[in-house]
Amino acid sequence: xxxxxxxxxxxxxxxxxxxxxxxxxxxxxxxxLNEERIAAWNSxxxxxxxxxxxxxxxxxxxxxxxxxxxxxxYIKDADVIFISVGTPTKSYGIGxxxxxxxxxxxxxxxxxxxxxxxxxxxxEKSTVPxxxxxVIKSVFTGYDKGHLFEILSNPEFLAEGTxxxxxxxxDRVLIGGDSTETGxxxxxxVVDIYNRWVPRxxxxxxxxxxxxxxxxxxxxxxxxxxSSINAISAVCEASGADVDEVANAIGKDSRIGPKFLKSxxxxxxSCFQKDILNLVYLCEHFGLADVAExxxxxxxxxxxxxxxxxxxxxxxxxxxxxGKRIAVLGFAFKKDxxxxxxxxxxxxxxxxxxxxxxxxxxxxxxxxxxxKGLTSEKVEVCGSAAEAVAGAHAVLVLTxxxxxxxxxxxxxxxxxxxxxxxFDGRNILDLAELEKIGFNAFGIGKA
Ligand code: UDX
Ligand code: ADP
Numbered sequence: 462x463x464x465x466x467x468x469x470x471x472x473x474x475x476x477x478x479x480x481x482x483x484x485x486x487x488x489x490x491x492x493x494l495n496e497e498r499i500a501a502w503n504s505x506x507x508x509x510x511x512x513x514x515x516x517x518x519x520x521x522x523x524x525x526x527x528x529x530x531x532x533x534x535y536i537k538d539a540d541v542i543f544i545s546v547g548t549p550t551k552s553y554g555i556g557x558x559x560x561x562x563x564x565x566x567x568x569x570x571x572x573x574x575x576x577x578x579x580x581x582x583x584x585e586k587s588t589v590p591x592x593x594x595x596v597i598k599s600v601f602t603g604y605d606k607g608h609l610f611e612i613l614s615n616p617e618f619l620a621e622g623t624x625x626x627x628x629x630x631x632d633r634v635l636i637g638g639d640s641t642e643t644g645x646x647x648x649x650x651v652v653d654i655y656n657r658w659v660p661r662x663x664x665x666x667x668x669x670x671x672x673x674x675x676x677x678x679x680x681x682x683x684x685x686x687x688s689s690i691n692a693i694s695a696v697c698e699a700s701g702a703d704v705d706e707v708a709n710a711i712g713k714d715s716r717i718g719p720k721f722l723k724s725x726x727x728x729x730x731s732c733f734q735k736d737i738l739n740l741v742y743l744c745e746h747f748g749l750a751d752v753a754e755x756x757x758x759x760x761x762x763x764x765x766x767x768x769x770x771x772x773x774x775x776x777x778x779x780x781x782x783x784g785k786r787i788a789v790l791g792f793a794f795k796k797d798x799x800x801x802x803x804x805x806x807x808x809x810x811x812x813x814x815x816x817x818x819x820x821x822x823x824x825x826x827x828x829x830x831x832x833k834g835l836t837s838e839k840v841e842v843c844g845s846a847a848e849a850v851a852g853a854h855a856v857l858v859l860t861x862x863x864x865x866x867x868x869x870x871x872x873x874x875x876x877x878x879x880x881x882x883x884f885d886g887r888n889i890l891d892l893a894e895l896e897k898i899g900f901n902a903f904g905i906g907k908a
Pocket of ligand 2: 469470472493532546548565
């Protein structure tokens with residue numbers, strides 16, 4: 462069997478590396494129009510950072526795992542084609558700011574229709590709004606090749622930073638397909654691939670629409686938990702309760718559970734906001750204005766939380782940041798990834814630049830050029846936390862990288878302008894200890 466995955470990004474790359482790793486007899490090709498990205502996948506320094514990924518890629522690359530920009534060739538040869546290209550939020554026209562840009566998916570469908578002559582299984586892997594399969598189908602029909610393809614939905618639930626363990630041991634694999642004979646056969650083919658390492662009872666099969674919608678709903682529920690605890694963090698700060706203690710107490714209820722209750726400066730990442738906006742757009746499309754507004758609040762609270770954090774810092778620094786050096790530790794949207802999409806750090810840095818602050822950023826994985834591109838050329842990107850913090854008036858911890866938990870804060874304090882402030886946007890530090898050193902220490906949801 463031959464698999465081709467279109468799109469060598471955060472989803473396509475790790476997912477295909479895992480399939481190649483588990484199924485040595487299947488030839489897996491990951492193709493992308495972006496030649497630079499493909500060159501990086503073929504080099505010692507991969508384009509994405511993900512714990513455990515490098516080892517798997519190095520083990521299988523050149524054996525049954527290939528990265529190539531010869532997109533058409535590999536599409537033509539494949540039995541199974543995954544579409545794993547980006548579906549960013551539309552920035553223009555109808556649905557701007559909410560609907561998903563399906564141009565890349567449509568582009569893939571056209572390319573597949575142009576080059577394929579024999580029957581194939583085409584799988585949507587990218588998060589797509591409900592009924593995208595219909596779009597793909599109608600492109601195929603337009604090329605008079607509708608009969609050649611079975612279209613399935615197989616959304617990816619991996620989280621960045623833990624992609625390899627998530628892929629190795631998924632809570633579930635979801636495969637949506639038509640209930641026709643050929644549809645069922647196609648679903649079975651994909652079930653058989655995952656079943657090499659995922660127990661059959663963890664592989665769920667549904668119709669295509671349920672599968673597409675489940676992905677949006679899963680992300681909406683997860684984001685909703687973060688916004689819920691973040692909303693409560695504001696109540697804690699106002700009333701003197703401690704949000705971590707509240708989260709711990711409610712999380713012990715087995716009906717609530719302990720995960721995704723970490724209050725923070727706001728969720729980021731390529732999925733949560735985009736998928737909720739998609740859901741909101743969908744609800745509006747179906748005339749469900751109240752439902753749309755309900756989900757929209759999850760995003761509004763996220764924006765509120767970022768602004769609240771920014772205001773708190775400005776207030777603590779005597780309402781002026783002009784000429785003050787602010788050290789930002791962490792720029793990725795979460796630890797163990799170099800991904801910065803929708804990271805709270807972007808918005809916070811921009812607000813502070815507007816207030817006239819001098820920003821110095823340190824992140825263990827994010828490229829300096831990317832940080833500058835997302836903020837300002839004037840931002841100083843440092844090679845260590847100590848370098849960023851030296852001479853600063855305040856330190857902001859914006860990503861929960863493990864190394865930030867064990868920094869020598871006494872030494873950092875010594876190198877700062879007094880009174881020295883520290884703001885923990887991820888609730889990972891012991892504020893009482895930091896106060897003993899001399900810091901004015903603030904954390905989300907701490908009075
Ligand atoms: C998410 C989903 O978890 C995953 O299933 C889906 O496939 C893609 O979207 P991801 O965006 O990679 O994954 O990371 P996730 O761990 O969900 O974190 C998202 C954001 O929420 C991060 O900014 C994180 O810091 C924040 N978060 C998460 C919190 O602020 N508090 C929490 O308790 C959990
Ligand atoms: P994700 O996080 O969903 O994996 P990314 O943006 O990281 O998304 O990756 C998507 C990749 O898909 C990009 O590298 C982009 O170049 C690639 N891509 C988009 N359209 C096409 C296409 N028609 N053919 C091949 N590759 C494509």
